[in-house]
Amino acid sequence: MDTADSASASRPQAAARTRKRASRRAPSASMADVARLAGVSSQTVSRVSNGYAGVNEETRRQVLEAMRELGYRPNSAARALKRGEFRTIGVITFGLSTTGNVRTLEAIATSAAHEGYAVTLLPVAVPTQDEVRGAFSRLGELAVDAVIVILEVHLLDAVTLSLPPHIKVVVADSDAGDRYTVVDTDQAGGSRDAVRYLLGLGHETVWHLAGPEESFAAQRRADAWRAELTGAGRPTPPLVRGDWSAESGYRAGLELAEQPDCTAVFAANDQMALGLLRALHERGRYVPDDVSVIGFDDIPEAGSFLPPLTTVHQDFAEVGRRCVEGVLRQMGQDTPEHGTTLVPTRLVVRDSAGAPRAR
Amino acid sequence: MDTADSASASRPQAAARTRKRASRRAPSASMADVARLAGVSSQTVSRVSNGYAGVNEETRRQVLEAMRELGYRPNSAARALKRGEFRTIGVITFGLSTTGNVRTLEAIATSAAHEGYAVTLLPVAVPTQDEVRGAFSRLGELAVDAVIVILEVHLLDAVTLSLPPHIKVVVADSDAGDRYTVVDTDQAGGSRDAVRYLLGLGHETVWHLAGPEESFAAQRRADAWRAELTGAGRPTPPLVRGDWSAESGYRAGLELAEQPDCTAVFAANDQMALGLLRALHERGRYVPDDVSVIGFDDIPEAGSFLPPLTTVHQDFAEVGRRCVEGVLRQMGQDTPEHGTTLVPTRLVVRDSAGAPRAR
DNA sequence: GCCTGTTATGTTTACGTAAACATCTGATGG
DNA sequence: CCATCAGATGTTTACGTAAACATAACAGGC
Structure with missing residues (x-):
């Protein structure tokens, strides 16, 4: 890396960013703005925003009105910083080409959304140890609380170390030994x-x-x-x-x-x-x-x-659901789990199998 | 919503969170920790972390060493808060069931990753105006700088209003009139x-x-x-x-x-x-x-x-690439764009078409 | 009428980062 | 030999939120 270059490049960039932000007419109303308009403290706005009780009905109404008027949206970055969690689950997967992966992913996204979590996609270009390791280490600076891995697990072998310690992992459709929680089809x-x-x-x-x-x-x-x-x-x-x-x-x-x-x-x-x-x-x-x-x-x-x-x-939907359930459960506790959950299959009888021709 | 309930429920939850965090052995080293270990100010750590020049080579080495030792990872929430951007692109899509959507999504994820952006999935359960509107309004509090929509656009009609003003939009594989930037296959x-x-x-x-x-x-x-x-x-x-x-x-x-x-x-x-x-x-x-x-x-x-x-x-890969390119380009400027980019197709000749039988 | 407790609200502070500004050291030039 | 300047580093501050703590008003019990 040429540090001199990166510096000279980053200066004008930073300037551009500042300028850009300054010229933006609506820098997204903050709690303070809402508080000012509603004539209350920002803490009261916070309470309303998070649905706490102990706010006078009349006050609440005024705050909500002020929020509406200003188009207030909580800043998720500030929230994440304050709360120490992102409410986001990362999904590491190699290729969305196989039906199974895609449908599992879809189910994960759906049930995560249902639990108030967002899903961030971490595609791994080629399925090599190095690539997976790379994805895992980038994970540390990524805004996720937990990871679901949909991958052949051969690749997970020596990778554990690079995982930030507080991130919870569930492995789908694979065999991760007893290192991680595994959700798999039976x-x-x-x-x-x-x-x-x-x-x-x-x-x-x-x-x-x-x-x-x-x-x-x-x-x-x-x-x-x-x-x-x-x-x-x-x-x-x-x-x-x-x-x-x-x-x-x-x-x-x-x-x-x-x-x-x-x-x-x-x-x-x-x-x-x-x-x-x-x-x-x-x-x-x-x-x-x-x-x-x-x-x-x-x-x-x-x-x-x-x-x-x-x-x-x-x-697949059930696999996805249980993956989400698995990471959420782990986030509530300190010790990572391991062990495998099997999702049952069902034989669908149509017309392609029958008794052999009499001989 | 029963506010009393949500309050009484949130109290113990908050307590649990505090306890959990306290018992975590590694609450992720911060810049201050690195700075202390390296014997410099946190600002210098920041400079090293962001690759600025003007840091003495020896100092830089020490900081990097301290980072390594503590397993330091920049906190993306704090970064996003400070910088005012998340480096994340949201993708709204209804169903990952069609090949096209999936492959476009995959391409988006790949090129976004290449540009240092993460991709967050915003699944819409059923393709109704209300659902799409819901997704769009949730967007405001979601940690994304831009959105790529892969959807039949009938549903986008009256939805524009609910979009936070600073979020950039590109629509893929659809017809969004002249409201948004559109990337489509020809x-x-x-x-x-x-x-x-x-x-x-x-x-x-x-x-x-x-x-x-x-x-x-x-x-x-x-x-x-x-x-x-x-x-x-x-x-x-x-x-x-x-x-x-x-x-x-x-x-x-x-x-x-x-x-x-x-x-x-x-x-x-x-x-x-x-x-x-x-x-x-x-x-x-x-x-x-x-x-x-x-x-x-x-x-x-x-x-x-x-x-x-x-x-x-x-x-599809090209469509995905251009979508990412489109949102990134818009992020560099104030005025949203509109207009359509067409990705060319190519006739692949195999064996299923020939001259008609002579008659 | 005072203490106690409850309800509603305000004030302070900290989360981790990075821009802006301040300071210090040593070198160069007149 | 001092003014000037560049390079290297430190200090202050602010981003938006929410926990913790503080305060105020008022009701009920003795």
Whole structure:
């Protein structure tokens, strides 16, 4: 950093700012202005503003009237400074590209708003340790009281240190060991239900189209799939991997279509299931007559697939709600929590899975 | 509101807060703490913290060392209060459900971060005037310097008044008349290109599968489609309407498949195009041999459709960038701007459109 | 009629930062 | 050798809010 430069640059900038502020006609009325107009002390204005009792009804009315007249808005910076809290939750996430992340984020924003908290977005450009560490350390000077992390947690490993001590953390949809509070969809339960349902229909075994190796969610779903098969004493077919995309599902589907003994596939998400359906259709293997398919997520389009997709429904809204609940709970206490909350899934039965063709 | 209740409730709360803060071991070192440790005045710490020149190299080193030791982080609330700006941009949006909104938001967050600005999310639960007005008025006490609105603008009509005067606004992907700065995708240009391309392939005319009536984007695309046909002296087939969803595209597709003279369809988004493809395929009308299809958006999956979809690419990232640029520019000046910036589109040619079957 | 308690309000102060202004040191030039 | 000036640093103050503390008016009990 060239400090001389930054200084010479900052001088005119500061001058411009002062000038700008001076020329602004309405520098936002302060409590003092309201107090003056209403003929009371600023403390009384504060009391009215915060809804304290012990203010005479008539006085309150006058203050409210003065506020209205001046268009008074409490200055949140001053409030935050005085109260020592921002009433803001930061959300760290890599990419808003996946449905799950977005919907979780939306639910977080909604329930945070409901609790009087704002949500600040902290996007991480590329999912590397350094980037995440960077986001975490910038956090310290950011106006947030707590953080919700929606990320694959591999990246959280050595990052803890750089976290300002008073900031509370909840990790969504991941596996943060016992370091943080975790809110997650019950990946294992959902996978178990899917596999069990397919076996219950009479399939000898179930193939699995997994998500990418780096993903914890993918790993959990695959593990549960394997465990359930083993538990039921069924053979475990080789695992097929995709990368969550429909395209990868399509490619995997072309392979699976060549396996005559593959009568049931559990896909780790709906998009891959979509590609899979297309590939099977293209290869003349009919769903569900020849092959049964179950997805995961229950994206809005799932019901419009051909055929409508039987899938494991994830309650993203609930995950978001519990994340907010989690950080707010922690803010009320000194010790950070750890432990995992699982949000249950629900198997949505549509038309893509059925009994195997009689043989 | 029961004021008595809110008061009695707030007393113990305040007590708890005090206790909590007192028991916190590290109440975040302040400048004064750093100054004491480094043996300088807090003003010098401030100078170092803000990178001003005119600080002796040795002194600077000591201050930085003290900062490191105490884990000093500037208090953003105090900074915001002093400087009169939050370095935060608010984004008002209804629903993160549509691809476009999400990707625009992501781009906004990224470029804002790049400029040293944070992004605060202001979700509007239901898209009614009242809700939007509510969001706008809450804005006044929210810690933002500017707002980017990603919304259908019907809702913005009578809302202007409630906006705090010093907050700058940019509207994305909408039509805000001349009230605000608008950044939008060149809907008309993209539509024109699509229609022109299809006519150029030899089609007599082009059908249009439009988005919902309330959507400005849908309206613009439909208008441009109509204008281009009229300009070319072609007949204008009846407009078919969907609601952006694949399901609605499927339903529309079933209708269109019945029209023997329908050889080319311009769908207002890729998801409807997807449903359309499925319906046509199901009805034995092959794409592109019997019917050519062009979409709009170029979602990531578009290249994996069956057949890969020729579509109009939207540069959401650029829209986001320009939104941020727009608010930052306005923050440097007193008078709000108005006027529209159009981000160009690009026709991505894949396999879903071709010459009509020779007749 | 005075003490006590309650209700309504005002005054002081501190939160952490940074601009504005003040001071001090040493060097340069006439 | 002193006036001048630049560089480095310290002191004061204000940003808008709200807790803590102070005060005033008045009611009820003895």
